[in-house]
Amino acid sequence: VKISYRRWQRLVIPITVLAVAGMAAPFAPGVGSTVNGARSWIRLGPLSVQPSEFLKIAVVILAADLLTRRRDDLADRTATLFPLGAIAAVGAGLCLMQGDLGAAVVLGAIVFSVAWVAGVPVTPLAGMAAGAVGAALLFVVSSPRRLDRFTAFMNIAEEKDHLAYQTYQGYLSMASGGISGSGIGGSNAKLGYLPYAHSDFIFAVIADELGLIGTVAVLGGFVMLVALGIQTAIAAPDRFGMLLAGGIAAWFGVQAIVNIGGVVGFMPVTGLTLPFFSAGGSSLFVSMTAAGLLLSVARRINAR
Numbered sequence: 001v002k003i004s005y006r007r008w009q010r011l012v013i014p015i016t017v018l019a020v021a022g023m024a025a026p027f028a029p030g031v032g033s034t035v036n037g038a039r040s041w042i043r044l045g046p047l048s049v050q051p052s053e054f055l056k057i058a059v060v061i062l063a064a065d066l067l068t069r070r071r072d073d074l075a076d077r078t079a080t081l082f083p084l085g086a087i088a089a090v091g092a093g094l095c096l097m098q099g100d101l102g103a104a105v106v107l108g109a110i111v112f113s114v115a116w117v118a119g120v121p122v123t124p125l126a127g128m129a130a131g132a133v134g135a136a137l138l139f140v141v142s143s144p145r146r147l148d149r150f151t152a153f154m155n156i157a158e159e160k161d162h163l164a165y166q167t168y169q170g171y172l173s174m175a176s177g178g179i180s181g182s183g184i185g186g187s188n189a190k191l192g193y194l195p196y197a198h199s200d201f202i203f204a205v206i207a208d209e210l211g212l213i214g215t216v217a218v219l220g221g222f223v224m225l226v227a228l229g230i231q232t233a234i235a236a237p238d239r240f241g242m243l244l245a246g247g248i249a250a251w252f253g254v255q256a257i258v259n260i261g262g263v264v265g266f267m268p269v270t271g272l273t274l275p276f277f278s279a280g281g282s283s284l285f286v287s288m289t290a291a292g293l294l295l296s297v298a299r300r301i302n303a304r
Contacts, residue, residue: 019058022051023094038099050282052095052103059091063111064243067118074120081124096139102270106255108132113250114243150268169194170204170263181211198279203263226253232298241297248290
């Protein structure tokens with residue numbers, strides 16, 4: 001379906017209400033489920049849903065809509081900057097309430113990327129970014145357990161049997177792959193040695209089974225996806241399409257960087273999925289939906 005800004009204008013409020021309501025659902029007794037300290041799942045029998053994934057779509061659409069309507073008032077605090085900050089604060093704040101720092105980081109990155117593409121002045125944008133970083137750090141240090149887990153990546157060798165066990169097992173898995181890998185299905189790490197090998201640490205399994213060649217291909221695929229998303233934003237036929245494409249490209253890029261950075265030990269492990277690769281119906285469905293929106297903007301370019 002080709003994107004029409006007027007059509008999306010009618011859906012902005014319903015999408016936002018549904019996304020916020022979904023974020024509140026995990027706190028309902030008998031509905032919410034806690035995984036790794038984050039109460040961010042809804043479980044109804046065999047069905048499980050992660051509402052923060054759907055919130056990402058709502059946030060990118062809401063930010064793009066706001067900055068499309070305020071294109072002539074980008075420096076106005078009341079009309080643009082405060083509402084934009086509220087979108088980021090509410091979206092990230094809901095994720096932090098659930099204990100999901102990774103999703104909060106991605107949501108903040110989406111809002112700031114859309115704002116930068118829209119041309120919001122750098123000074124207020126930098127101020128909001130500094131406030132977001134401060135809030136994230138305050139969230140981390142507010143719990144000794146959370147702080148220990150967050151800083152474990154700096155002492156992987158010392159914490160390999162405790163806090164950094166998952167990262168260390170990921171190292172072993174990646175080292176086993178070599179140049180060409182052990183072959184599809186050949187990874188032993190996913191047989192119980194590497195926790196969450198199917199989701200958070202799927203990149204380690206890719207390195208094990210496909211080797212250096214496969215990991216370069218995966219990284220190259222994400223680089224191409226982000227680059228083509230940026231090109232789509234530049235060539236978009238209208239402002240809403242430009243901001244939507246730019247936000248989605250930043251979303252995929254930031255989420256891939258945070259996930260892979262945690263697997264290779266350059267960043268803390270946040271529990272984020274790797275788009276299109278990690279197991280999980282919510283993540284895959286939302287990633288495919290976002291990719292479809294990106295393709296929809298590209299179709300309108302070719303249709304002109």
